[in-house]
Amino acid sequence: MPLLELRIRRKAQPRAGGPALEVLRDVALDFPPGSVTALLGPSGCGKTTLLRILTGLDTAFEGEVRHRPRRIGMVFQEPRLLPWRSLAENLRIVAAAAGLPPPPVEALLARVGLEGWAPRLPGELSLGMARRAALARALAVRPELLVLDEPFASLDAANAVRMRAVIAAVLAEGATTAVLVTHAVEDAAALAGRVAMLTPRPATLSALVAVPEAARREPAVLQSALAG
């Protein structure tokens, strides 16, 4: 995968009966192949909007995205699994849509701690399990780019720990370029190679720092690097 280049000059959201809301301004970011980037920023600053532009879900912006890969795996806060399809079918459908042969469903589900769940329906899963199923589905497209939007939001402590371990294992393989939106410096320190920090809206890039090795043990080190 060549260097993925994001160049947003301006992104505004139209608002009924009022001026458009300027969400992003002058955000230029390159994503080297195999890099893991955490996007940090205050609530509502435009992180999800940036992800939607990066992945091509939103094309109504001024700027361009160069070398967007063909196979992109996404995990949204809402798992968005097809409710009347088994987990196996949910995985097969995205792989087929990407023009891939049937994916190794059992192996993918085992990887996220859902062995034996292939024939079950999404409604039988807790939020934590559904989020992990959504990750298995994202992996079913053999993603060149993996996008994780607040993967730990609203999970109880046990499920968050489990999700962190699964994501850490996937990212450690280094097979994919990844972008992780999170509020937590601790998660950025544990999982990412670098952090892109956004300002309040209209969001622009305020810092881009490599995660210092010491921050893996002591996340406060990353906090100081971002502040400095």
Ligand SMILES: Nc1ncnc2c1ncn2[C@@H]1O[C@H](COP(=O)(O)OP(=O)(O)OP(=O)(O)O)[C@@H](O)[C@H]1O
């Ligand atoms: N479809 C839309 N129409 C109008 N406004 C929108 C739309 N989507 C997002 N917005 C607004 O754009 C701003 C940025 O939203 P976005 O979801 O990208 O922020 P965020 O940083 O991901 O937020 P959070 O951290 O709370 O998830 C917010 O003020 C939001 O209300």
